Amino acid sequence: MNLRDGKTRLILIAAALGIALVVAVASCGGGEDDGGEQKEDGQSQETANTGEEQPEGETSDNQGGEETEGGEESSAIGQVTTPEGISITFTRAEREDGGFLTIEGSITNNGSERLFDVGWAGPEKELAENGFSMAGATLTARTEGKRYLILRDTTGRCLCTGFAGSIKPGETVSWFAQFPAPDPATDEVDFQIGTIPAVTLEIQ
Template identity: 35%
Template sequence: MSTRRTRSSRTGAVAVALATGLVLTLSGCSGEDGPSRNGGSSSQAQGSGEGDSAPEGGAEKEVQVEVEGPSGILIRLYAPERDSGGFLTVRGELENTGDEDFYQMSPWSGDEPEVVEHGSSLGGAKLVDTQGKKRYYVLRDTEGRPLCTMLPNGLSAGKTLPIYAQFPAPPKDTKKIDFQLPGWPSATVEIAE
């Protein structure tokens, strides 16, 4: 009996978390600020970048690590945060510090056909727990869409784009985790308490 209740509770928690992630993903892709499929980029990617990195509530987050990737693109990551549903959310921002617009973001989606068919995203990101010797992949909704930032067609020179990706949470005793994105050096971040 207690096993059945536990499974039911876990299933309910997972369903709620996935539904929440789907709502966040869909709301991020809807309206005029969402990514355009016709060759343009979102107004969010074209904006000033001011305040784009602010979390809910408007408070600024401290950048924990900055990694340089291809063509002058920087990724800045804040401390990943656990939530009560057993998930870990990594937030940060991409900035194009180069002199030219950047259009090579599709490799960051990874190579899973179910993820790639939904467009460019951070779906290829992984978390590596070197202490626990486990690898965690971006969560997917019931239709295979990754629970992460859906990327615009390009990032203009000098512009910043807020990003996020949601993963299963590693055990509570794991304090640091390596964030990996295809084509980028690994970045070690400390999980927020």
């Protein structure tokens, strides 16, 4: 073999190796690009899914709040408000074992002055020491033609709420009062205390 033939073969081998190297590099580069595109597509899909789930959670919370408010509004069985802004709410009028009737509710002072009325203790001397309390409350059963007075113990303390001090403007306090139970056939009574207008309550 002469020198010219040897050089020609070397050139052909070098060219073949160069072409193979270019093909290999191009193949590796294409694989990396595909992987990057797949990753970006996956991230986009996850972001879209997250955006769809969040509004569903917010709707559930709002519905729960509406149900709670509805339950609170339906708890009152009666209410009376004076021109001075004193609001008495009734939430329970129920017969109890032992032959007595329990009335419960709350008082809110929406006026501008403190509420302190010893006249709520009623005109009975036995109840006078109860002071500002629900001691003077009465129930009238019109179908029976009877008036029921507050229950009290042997010392003259009423089975009712006594208010320590006064009820301040903007303050709400809970109260209860117990009376002898009316006849079983009686399903309504009129509640009254002091100069507050009477309120008709349905016995539960």
